[in-house]
Amino acid sequence: MKPKFYHPLQRFLHWLMALLIPALFGLGLWMTGLDYYSQWYKSAPDLHKSLGVLLAIMLVLRWFALFWFGKPAGQGARLQQKLAALVHGLLYGLLTLILLTGYLISTEDGRPISVFAWFELPAAGKLFENQADLAGAAHYWLAWTLIGLVVLHIAGAIKHHSIDKDDTLNRMTGRQRPSIKSGD
Numbered sequence: 001m002k003p004k005f006y007h008p009l010q011r012f013l014h015w016l017m018a019l020l021i022p023a024l025f026g027l028g029l030w031m032t033g034l035d036y037y038s039q040w041y042k043s044a045p046d047l048h049k050s051l052g053v054l055l056a057i058m059l060v061l062r063w064f065a066l067f068w069f070g071k072p073a074g075q076g077a078r079l080q081q082k083l084a085a086l087v088h089g090l091l092y093g094l095l096t097l098i099l100l101t102g103y104l105i106s107t108e109d110g111r112p113i114s115v116f117a118w119f120e121l122p123a124a125g126k127l128f129e130n131q132a133d134l135a136g137a138a139h140y141w142l143a144w145t146l147i148g149l150v151v152l153h154i155a156g157a158i159k160h161h162s163i164d165k166d167d168t169l170n171r172m173t174g175r176q177r178p179s180i181k182s183g184d
């Protein structure tokens with residue numbers, strides 16, 4: 001049987017990632033414009049990489065949680081449910097590719113990624129020609145695509161909540177409220 005709500009671990013990871021992703025996007029855009037003499041020139045990319053590795057760990061945990069706990073049944077018209085499933089799949093897929101391309105950019109030179117000096121993620125080194133440049137371009141455009149889809153995703157969540165008045169958003173916040181539609 002499908003659960004009524006997303007599991008607390010799924011909800012926790014969803015909202016933590018919903019904060020972290022725009023922060024990483026903003027940080028990424030800002031740090032690429034820094035000049036060599038800025039005091040953030042080295043620390044901003046270090047922070048971006050450390051947070052990116054933490055995001056990758058959260059993503060893997062989230063896949064396991066999805067596999068383990070499942071998800072509540074979709075609400076709304078069939079086509080709308082299909083569109084939501086497609087957007088969710090794309091969000092997961094884009095995130096995976098963004099994290100992979102980020103890894104390829106920063107490990108081309110063979111240096112591991114130090115995550116807040118807690119631990120190191122080993123480098124795979126140079127795997128193909130122009131690795132950092134190609135992965136960098138992909139990383140940039142995939143990130144913009146992700147942000148576009150996130151906007152669509154948020155609009156969908158707001159529509160469910162405010163127009164359809166169903167429980168889609170409550171299942172992700174864990175807030176139990178009587179269905180406004182059925183009036184019970």
Ligand code: HEM
Nearest residue numbers: 017018021022066071084088091092150154157168169172
């Ligand atoms: C960077 C930001 C975000 C990302 C990457 C993201 C990603 C996702 C993904 C992948 C799912 C599918 C979960 C699953 O089935 O495993 C999901 C579900 C959901 N998200 Fe987000 N989300 C973000 C921000 C938000 C925000 C800001 C809201 C609210 C305004 C929101 C509302 C929801 C809701 C209501 C669901 C459940 C949808 C359903 O069960 O049909 N999300 N999100």
